[in-house]
Amino acid sequence: MKRVALIIIIMLQALSLGAQKYMTRNGYIGFYSHTALEDIKADNNQVASILDIATGGIVFQVLIKSFHFEKALMEEHFNENYLESEKYPKSTFNGKITNLSEIDFLKNGTYDVTVEGDLTIHGVTNKVSAKGSLDVRSDGINASSRFTLVPEDYKIEIPGIVRNNIARSMEMTVTMKYEPMTVK
Amino acid sequence: MKSMNTFKLKKAHKIALWLVFFLVIGGILAGLYMYNLQDKDLQKVKPDFIMTATELQKAFETDETAAGQKYINKIIEVSGEVESVKEGETQTLVITLKTENSLSAVSCTMQAESVTQEFTAGDQVSLRGQCSGFLMDVLMNNCTVIQETD
Numbered sequence: 001m002k003r004v005a006l007i008i009i010i011m012l013q014a015l016s017l018g019a020q021k022y023m024t025r026n027g028y029i030g031f032y033s034h035t036a037l038e039d040i041k042a043d044n045n046q047v048a049s050i051l052d053i054a055t056g057g058i059v060f061q062v063l064i065k066s067f068h069f070e071k072a073l074m075e076e077h078f079n080e081n082y083l084e085s086e087k088y089p090k091s092t093f094n095g096k097i098t099n100l101s102e103i104d105f106l107k108n109g110t111y112d113v114t115v116e117g118d119l120t121i122h123g124v125t126n127k128v129s130a131k132g133s134l135d136v137r138s139d140g141i142n143a144s145s146r147f148t149l150v151p152e153d154y155k156i157e158i159p160g161i162v163r164n165n166i167a168r169s170m171e172m173t174v175t176m177k178y179e180p181m182t183v184k
Numbered sequence: 185m186k187s188m189n190t191f192k193l194k195k196a197h198k199i200a201l202w203l204v205f206f207l208v209i210g211g212i213l214a215g216l217y218m219y220n221l222q223d224k225d226l227q228k229v230k231p232d233f234i235m236t237a238t239e240l241q242k243a244f245e246t247d248e249t250a251a252g253q254k255y256i257n258k259i260i261e262v263s264g265e266v267e268s269v270k271e272g273e274t275q276t277l278v279i280t281l282k283t284e285n286s287l288s289a290v291s292c293t294m295q296a297e298s299v300t301q302e303f304t305a306g307d308q309v310s311l312r313g314q315c316s317g318f319l320m321d322v323l324m325n326n327c328t329v330i331q332e333t334d
Contacts, residue, residue: 003248003318025280025291025320028273045272045293048319063323065256065316068276068293072221089252089317175273 022051022141022178029062029174031149033167040074040166042067051141051178056100058115060093082156083122091121095128103134110135115145121154132174143176223326226312229259237264237281237290237322244318245288252317261312261330262290269303271296279303279311280321288320292327299329 027047033040045068048061064085069075079085095117097103103111116129132145148169151158158166233255240262243251264281267289272278277299281290292311303309313327 003245025289026270026272026278030273043272043274043276045274045276045278046291046319046321046323048321061319063317063319066293066323066325068223068325070222071219072223073218075223090319 020052020054021181022053023181024049024176024178027060027174027176029060029172031067032171032173034171035165035167038165040069042069042075042078044068047176049176049178050181051143051176053103053105053141056097058093058095058097058117060091062091064089064091082151082158088121088123091119093117093119093128095119097134098129103136105136105141108136108138113143121149122156124154126153140180141178143174143178145172145174147172226259226314226326226328227330229312231261231312232258234261235263237262238283238285240290240315240322241283241285241288244322245285248318255315256317258315259312260315260324261310262292262324263308263310264290266303266305266307266309268305279309279327281309281311289322290324291321292324294327294329301329 025048026045027049028043028045029047030041030043044062044066046063046066050059051057064083065079067075067078069078095115098114098116099112103113111134113132113134114129115132116127118125119128128147128149130145130147132143135142135144149172150169151166240255240260243255262281264283267280267282270278270280272293275296277294277296279292279294281292283289292313294311294313310330311324311327312330313324316323316325
């Protein structure tokens with residue numbers, strides 16, 4: 001019910017504001033950890049995100065189980081032990097572009113942006129800030145960003161035995177290809 | 185007499201040592217095998233459910249919690265019409281199947297190298313994958329194309 005309500009709200013707003021909202025359902029978020037012992041890499045190509053160019057608002061929704069690891073055992077440990085995805089299936093980000101006035105969405109080009117907001121992972125919410133870039137094009141808006149996250153900030157417990165196999169902070173890469181939201 | 189007893193003990197000892205040795209080697213090999221296991225090839229795995237994309241999406245739309253309990257982590261063979269084919273990062277292909285709900289679809293990711301045919305919007309296809317959950321669409325991973333046999 002909540003989901004239907006959310007979709008209806010988005011629809012109504014899209015109708016009233018025209019092409020002010022951009023969306024993707026195939027956004028990419030990946031993370032990478034490098035240690036002398038092991039490299040860990042995971043990719044998620046099913047990130048849902050909405051960008052409102054009128055307010056600068058950005059919302060991300062990520063399904064933890066959609067992170068793909070090359071090794072099945074790593075994926076299992078990630079879900080069952082570290083992120084506890086049965087309990088916390090989704091991660092969300094709710095924030096906005098802080099330098100919205102510097103972006104001209106009517107003029108194609110690349111713009112540096114700073115995004116701030118609440119990031120919730122594993123049931124824990126932290127205020128985060130990240131730099132990225134927006135590529136305004138005729139067919140949509142591409143966004144990319146790289147930042148780091150510390151697992152302990154989100155109460156992700158990594159047992160002592162494997163602590164040295166996992167980096168202190170994870171390198172996150174975000175790549176989104178937004179398209180204008182249209183009502184079909 | 186004494187010499188016979190010590191000889192027996194030594195032999196049992198030796199057998200025990202060999203047994204331990206093989207168990208340890210076996211354990212290490214099994215561990216390495218498990219560690220390097222990649223996602224199962226679902227071509228060879230029988231699906232838990234066979235349904236249309238519309239049926240699956242509707243289940244989540246009607247009652248997300250109940251549908252989650254029924255379908256998450258299960259192997260589902262879902263059939264439907266291709267809405268879009270997108271290339272993700274890292275050699276991943278994302279095929280989206282249409283449903284009766286124009287706002288919500290079934291999204292399936294797969295390794296690009298495992299897909300041998302070209303898909304375009306409008307094609308009918310059957311995909312077998314593991315259901316991971318629901319955001320705006322029903323999300324499925326480790327999908328494989330099921331060839332029609334008729």
